[in-house]
Amino acid sequence: MVDGIGRRRAWGTRAWVVAAVPLLLASACGSSDDDTVGSGGERAAAEDPASETTVGTVAPAGAASEAAPVLPVTVTGADGDEVTVDDASRIIPVNGDIAEVVFALGLGDQVVATDLSATYPPEADALPEIGYQRTLLAEQIVGLSPTVVLANTDAGPPEVLDQLRATGVAVVVIDYPHDLTGPAAKIRLVAQALGVPARGEALAREVEATIADATDQAASRVEAAGGSPLRAAFLYLRGTNVQQVGGRGSGVDALLEAAGVVDVGVELGIDEFQPLTDEALLEAAPDVLVVTTTGLESVGGIGGLVEIPAIAGTPAGRDRRVIALDDQLLLGLGPRAGDALAELVDQLHPTDDSTSGG
DSSP: OSSSSSSSOOOOOEEEEEOOOOOOOOOBBOOGGGOOOOOSBBBBOOOOOOOOTTTOOOOOSOOOOOOOOOOOEEETEEEEEEEEOOSSSSSSEEHHHHHHHHHHOOOGGGBOOBBBTTOOOEEEEEBOOOOTTTTTTTTHHHHTSSSEEEEEEEEEHHHHHHHHHHHHHEEEEEEOOOOHHHHHHHHHHHHHHHTOOHHHHHHHHHHHHHHHHHHHHHHHHHHHOOSOEEEEEEEEEEBTTTTEOOOSSSSHHHHHTTTTTTHHHTTTTTTTTEEOOOHHHHHHHOOOOOOHHHHHTTTTTTHHHSSSSSHTTHHHHTTOOOOOHHHHHHOOOSSTTHHHHHHHHHHHSSSSHTTTOO
16 A cells, blocks of 8 residues: 655645545444434433443444533554553654544644644644654554544554553544445444444544535536546655555545546556556546645646656546645545545536636
């Protein structure tokens, strides 16, 4: 799997450009009744502080409660470790997507540091840095006295997580589907580990609704347009050294499928990412290229992108039809996944309103 976000980029609003026209699967099941919320938005029953929950299993709930985290809670991480979290006063999420979820749950004030991939929200970007999610150092993290470290399965190396555990820090590794069920699952799992399952359920349902709305909008526009579906390629770019096509499991494949276009990487049989080749991309003939903003910058903007030999002869290259979204927005599959999908839908299937900013 290619590294997600290679360098830090502070931003406050979603960025995109249009020119000339994470992971392993994990199941989500039901959790104990203690984590449910009643129909009136109140807890149906007080949570048992000693209750044990498996990270990856959640139960339906109702509206969020703004009550303080109910701790301790015992969870079983994706790595099989049973972890008891009894203090969430100093949280370090070691992946950008996890950090975004923690802030969206209203626990940002308890986050004491983030990694280089945490670019949203700006408050997460402004915190002390612990390095990059795949090349962590235990000393940098321990020095900030965390009470709980949250990680996804990209975090590492594994021995660093073991070193953190050896110091007594609660380390919770979370896994979730890398498709459009993933954002809600991720939110629920992080919320459980931090003792705020009701907040997590409410946020997860909001995200599910925005994804469903954007998916419906895409279907409506595709039907109205008729004809053959657009063909899109997601390119992961880091200058001249890394130029790859995303396929099944890239995360963006789920967005492109929901947006009603053909993902040529999936069509080519690519798993996750594969180096860009002239023959494969010319044969795939994408109508539009989807990239990240930092990736586009790394090749000199749209002008530099369409000069890459593998791209120049494609319909997208000839028409200079490129869509660029902020890295964490496009790749994070987090609380803003519905927003990312809606932006893709607007740019892939523009209407008079969307092209005029209405």
